[in-house]
Amino acid sequence: MAKKAKSVLFSSSSPKSLLSSLSTFTSLPASPLNQTSSQSMMEETVEAAESIIKKWDPNSPSYTKIISLFSHSRKEAKEFIRCVRDLRRAMHFLVSQHSQSSKLVLAQKLMQIGMSRLEKEFFQILSSNRDQLDPESVSGQSSISSNSEFDDVMQSDDDEDEDDELKKAGESITQVEKASALVMSDLKVIAETMISCGYGKECIKSYKLIRKSIVDEGLHLLGIEKCKISRFNRTDWGVLEPMIKNWIKAAKIGVTTLFRGEKLLCDHVFSASSTIRESCFYEIANEAGINLFRLPELVANKERKPPPERIFKLMDLYTAISDLWPEIELIFHFDSVAAVKTLALSSLKKLKGSIHTCLTEFESTIQKDSSKAVVAGGGIHKLTRTTMSFISSLSEYSSVLSEILAEHPLKRNTRLLESYFTAPILEDEHNNHVISVHLAWLILVFLCKLDIKAESYGDVSLSYLFLVNNIQFVVDTVRSSHLKNLLGDDWLIKHDAKLRSYAANYETAAWANVFLSLPEKTNVTLSPEEAKTRFKRFHAAFEEAYMKQSSCVITDVKLRDELKVSIAKKLVPEYREFYEKYLPTLRQERNIEMLVRFKPDNLENYLSDLFHGTPILSCSSSSSSCISLGCMQIFVNSLGGKTVTIEVESSHNVFSEMKREIIRDRLNR
Structure with a gap:
């Protein structure tokens, strides 16, 4: 009854x-x-x-x-x-x-x-x-x-x-x-x-009791539990990452299926009374909705200055809530359940702040990097790989970052930016492309740090080769990722040109003494003694340059081959002409094989083995010496223990002025 x-x-x-x-x-x-x-x-x-x-x-x-x-x-x-x-x-x-x-x-x-x-x-x-x-x-x-x-x-x-x-x-x-x-x-x-x-209370009581248990059970099955702040703050980030991943999946199901289904059912069953609909939905969904959206807010509040690597999980959370926001507004539109909407909005706001803090910390981390360790052979620095991987990953979140950066304009030196960025990127900033300018700025900050890293090498040619390898990596990363769409073709063209300039500077610094050891093309014919001196000077310069450069590395296959061809085109024809012109005049010399060690074809073989990190050479014909890592001492002794020094003025600090501008800009903030 x-x-x-x-x-x-x-x-x-x-x-x-x-x-x-x-x-x-x-x-x-x-x-x-x-x-x-x-x-x-x-x-x-x-x-x-x-x-x-x-x-x-x-x-x-x-x-x-x-x-x-x-x-x-x-x-x-x-x-x-x-x-x-x-x-x-x-x-x-x-x-x-x-x-x-x-x-x-x-x-x-x-x-x-x-x-x-x-x-x-x-x-x-x-x-x-x-x-x-x-x-x-x-x-x-x-x-x-x-x-x-x-x-x-x-x-x-x-x-x-x-x-x-x-x-x-x-x-x-x-x-x-x-x-x-x-x-x-x-x-x-x-x-x-x-x-x-007049018996609505009896009906409503049964409905609230059963449907609330279903919603609570649904959230439990999705892995959503009530979070205690004290316990959450003690949770290690390694534990939080899978929790965040699960939350993103659970939130989508929770909002679009669990809460949406309950709202539709409640609206249908109690369509005759808006007051009863609101009361029932409040009892069923309010507490569960707050429990669902508590985690993103706690994650955003966990650290005052979260490390840069946290940014991706934070952006995943932000994206998940943003995508669900239209559904959240429709489902929780009653005043009685406004707390759920408020919490979701609060989570978005706090996540925005944490994401921007991560960006700031990332830039600061680049500038503060003070490691002096050099990469053997002028190869790609670890900082280059991690930085470009990070920036490339950021580009995949361009829509989220654009929304956040629009509220945090980049404080920058306008003159410096105008001298570095192309006009289209600066103009795009006014068309909601602030992310393009910001990422380009981060790359510029990194390139300036890269220039400082290059100074750690005692050898000028190795400094240039280091810049070649690392800028090539930067350019390749931009070209093969979403960064290309954000920075544009003009950015790539400009940095490709910079790369070629560094490669040319490397050739000059590394092989200048070899080029200078050959006689200039004049109408004057060298005497046999002068020819002997030139051969000796060439052999000494080449062997020294080769022994230095054979330990160098160029990781990009295409660039490696291009640089080998470029050096060979400048060197081999000149030496071949000298070789063919003066070798006959020295036929009567004793120990001619020791005097004239290289045939022109041998030079091409030696050059082809460059930039792999080790001197991979086979013994040449009887007219040349066997040069390898194991024979280094023999080579040095054959030169009488003398060392040829290349003196080329260092000019690789292309970004020096930019570095000073960045430092001044940061100090004035």
Whole structure:
């Protein structure tokens, strides 16, 4: 039996109290004939409802053992609903026109029996149809009718077959969705009937209890638990990373399926009352929604200055919430659940601040790097790989970073930027491309640091080779990533030109003494003694240059081959002409093989083995010495222990002025 004390409208109080609490049902003609006829009809309605309603009264002798009315026979369920609604109309009429009617007390008792039955049906449908009412099924509904299938039945005296009812419940959806729509239709008609009869509290209580447990269980299965701040702050970042990854997946399911499904179900079942809809959804979803969006805020607050590498997880969180924001606004639009929206917005704001802090820390990390260790052979520095990997990864988040950087304009030296950046990049900044300028700035800061690293090499040629290798890596990274779209072709052209300039400077610094050891092209013919001196000078210069450069590295295959060809084109033809012109004049010399050690073809072989990091040479013909790492001492002794020194003015500090500008710019902030 329904709890009589909970019903304000239909209680066990006196008839006068009952009469005063009911509103007028309808306005009828005041003639005695009409009143008598209407009263008779209403009393007959009460009598007709008695047999049907009492059939489902557990205390009635005629009570059927069938547990569920709606699952037993939908025709009887429709008839029961019709009787309850007719009974309500009859009671309204009797209260307004014939409050002393003996049938009014009977109608009240029947109504209490009917409400008790519907309360049990409502609870049972909610409990036994979890599969049809799970959020995924509900949120997947392509359309949910705003009217119950029972409404059509109330307007007609003809019963319809169950297949027709099912068809009406969901004509345009799948069989699974039809079953879901049918269950929702049952809940809606019961809820509307109970609420209209003044028994809304009993209905709402069951709904909140069951649906809240489903939402809480759903979040638990998604791995979302209530976070305690003290415990969270002690959690290691290595533990947080998989938590964040799981949260991103869980949040999408939670918002688009779990909460969306609950909102659709709540709106459908309680479509007759916006107040009840809001109250139910608040009880079901408010606490769960706050638990869901607590983690991003805690992550953003965890460290005042998070390390740069944290930025990607922070941006993943920011992106996830931003993508879900339209759904969040629609689902949590009630004032009572505004706390969920507020928390989501707060998380976005705090994540923005943390992301910008990471960017600032990244730039600072580059500038503060003071390691003096040099890379063997002028190869690619570890800082180059990590920096460009980081910047390349940042470019994949260009939309997020553009939104964040728009609120944090780059404080910069305009004159320096204008001298370094191309005009299109600066103009694009005004078209929401602040990310292009910022990433280009970060690369500039790094290139200045790279120039400082190059100064650590004692050999000028190795400094240039170091710049060649590392700038080549920078350019390749830009060209092969999303950075190309952000920085543009002009940026690549400019840095390709800088790269070629460094390569040319390397040739000059590394091979200048070799080029200078050959005689200039003049009409003057050298004497045999002068030719012997030139051969000796050339051999000494070449062997020294080779021994230095054979330990150097060029990682890019194309650039390596281009540089070898460039050196060979400058050196081999000149030496071949000298060799062929003066070798005949020295045929009579003793130990000619020691004097003229290299044939022109040998030079090409030696040059082809350069830039692999080790001198990979095979012994040449009898006219040349065997030069390898194992024979280095022999080579040195053959030169009498003398060392040829290359003196080339250092000019590789191309970014020196820029470095000073950056330092001054940072100090003035």
